Amino acid sequence: MSRRLPPDPDLDEIFDDDPQLERFAAILRSTQLREPPLDPAFRSGLRRRLLTQAFERSNRPQRGSWLSGLFRPPAFALAAAAVGAVLLGVFFVQLLNPAYPSTVVVTTDARPTAAIDPSRPITLSFNQPMDHRSVESSISIQPATQVSYTWQGNNLLIQPVGNQLAPNTQYHVTIAAAAATPKGQTLGEAKTILVLTAPAPSPQPQPSPSPSPQAPAITGEKQLASPAARVVGWSPDAKTLYYLAPNGDLDAIGADGSGSRTLHQQVSLAAVSPAGGVVFGSAGKVQAITPDGSLSLLDNAPADAIFFQGSKTLELRGANIYQAGGQAPVATITEPFKAAFPAPDGNHLIYRNAAGRTVLLNLNSPQVTAWNQSTSGTITWAPDSNHVAYVAGGGLQVTTPDGSSATQVASPVRDGAEVAWSAQDLLLVTMEPGLAAVHSDGSGFTQLSQEEYGGPVWAGSATSFAFLRQGALSSATVSSAGGSGLALNAGAKLVSDFMAARVKGDSTAALAFLNDSGKQAFSGGSRLLVTGDPRLARFYFVSSQVGPEGTPTLHYVVRLVLAKHSSEVAYLDETITVLRDPARGLLLIDSDSAGPQRDLGKGPTVLSVDVTKPGHVTVFLDSDLNSATVAGNVTLTGADGKPVSVQMVYANRAITVTASGLQAGEHYKLAVTSGLADINGQPLSAEYDLDFVAVG
């Protein structure tokens, strides 16, 4: 596999056309730094610390000034005494007429890339008192926004007249060079401050065009292997199930029952790696086996539990947690304990101490939080690691990992019941007898079956689960585990994870969310990762909807925001279709189409469109509009191309279109045209249209 380097005169002399050296150089250059873990609090904290030091320095008298020299004993002691009285006079004059820094400096506590709550005012801080009228008349804001000003000392609070900034928007607040102090000292040069607002709430559950709410039900039950003692887990693609046989064999079998094989013998514990493959303990060692069967030794010591933190394998050995291969523990449980339950993301672990107390341990810091209530059985983590479930007081309780918000979501549930928590927020609970399902908020409790379903384990984000019955491994599907309402959220989570991987520049992670058709849509180009200049900085949802009846799809329009340094300069919209893989039950991205790249800051921009309310379409924009331009510039047409009669109301950057004639399940087209203008007369930056299916 030979690769040529792009021309670099720097390297010609070094490599002298040596193809081997060029090949290794190409490998080095083809790699990119993976996005490192970054604590935003560290970034903003360091900035604060630096600016504090910088401000202190700028206000500190310079060393070696005539003043400090004057007081240096003993040579000028008399001179110092002589001028003392003069200085005293100066001091009082200064009290009455304080000196301010010679340079006017304006800062803000908002960061260009750290989103603030849209209801929060934009705060500008000056290093000295300013002439209010001069500053206020010097301010311009993009996107166009009507604001009011409030001064608090040297701080200026800028509040939109509608009390809310637009969500998902980077504001450019420019203070012109003429902004001045009461004495006429000006800013000197214009200063632009970037303020990013937080996203709007994520897409709400939306009924399908013809909603048919169904209670979940178990379907497609099939026995896969016998005998089996414990389900280890599903492969990330849900194609393979790993389990332990009663004789200690670690076995694998296809989800369709094919390809049964033994991976290793005398295995005491095992866990499926998020990257694929299995890490297991056997004969006092920890080893890993890849999907293609390659075996590697991770540690020559026995582990009590194996779990993962991103791509790192962690091992619980006694009271210590080690990274695989590491010599020093990354965390330690500092008291005797009886049971431990690591979080799926590997950042926390809950243990039960010898006295029965339940304790949350942060693995990234030595912080521990003891629960107020006691627990006895298994503690099950939600897939997102934000909640846990456990049985206590005869019911199933759900709480945050610190145990502070326990709520009973189902009862009666016996002690020792087993719980599996799906990525679509459905909890399976083993009952006596049978199996029940309930959402984490306690809604939708359903007794699914009276049959035995031991040790249920969900398949990733799918609706399939594996279980044990009478010593055999089986799988089944919960027919409406996604539910008509939840599916849209589950799809949005999938698309969010996919987009987050792209923002991080992690092509491998991003590709895992695509089916073959989705991979085709992104192949052969640089569309998956936008790493040039401008680069992909963030994303947000513009619209989301369930596909029409008979096409079990979810459709999302996602906006990719492109930035140069910290300034957002352009965007493009991608339409992403999500469907459920029929073989595996997984939600995957099936197709994607991208619109043209458009500049930001060139007029009002459509931020999002809500098509989830029957008879209504709401268009949200980033700018305050000239309301006289709304009529006639937002139109609806039917599939036959004929205009639909509508009524429009404009308020707070939102245009609500009401059309009583919309037929549920029918296709319509929304168009926002360039006659629409903001309060400064700037027309819509780009015409916008959206095909959607009306809901009923």
Added chain:
Amino acid sequence: MSSRALPDERSLVERAKTDPGAFGELYDRYFHQMYRFVFSRMRDQTAAEDVTSEVFIKALKGIPRYQDTGRPFVAWLYQIAVNTVADRYRSSRPTVDIDEVHDIGTAGPSLEDLAVRRDEVRQVWAIVEKLPAPQRTAIVLKFQEDMKITDIAAVMGKTEGAVKLLIHRGMTRIRGTLVPGAAR
């Protein structure tokens, strides 16, 4: 980092000598690049945070004496970062796998190709980490940070010829390790 210092950057750096707000802008502009570079060297979040803090505090202290030599300002930051990392490197070795830090940056190849390339990348970078410090620094700045030889020379306090020699020796050692029979 292939472009020269831009006029607006020059004026920003000049202002940053006395204006905290301008220093804040420089921080916003280069924090991520520095943090990423430092993390790639330290491979530990806490250590990367410590070193990045040290880099910017040194930059704040040193900026009144900074002289524009026509090279990008960020080269000066790299100079501070390389020295700070070297100080830390002596006392603590990185703890995170190479795989955690580098990734394949292109889109499109099949998953099988990606797996093969990932293995190659891992091997080559693992050898880079074992190179003598000057060779390692020169190669990292050239291939990971995409810097010009002239800027690397300024960062490392060496001549351009010396930097080229370091890169050549490092690359030859990589070949010697990965290609049996090849000259080291």
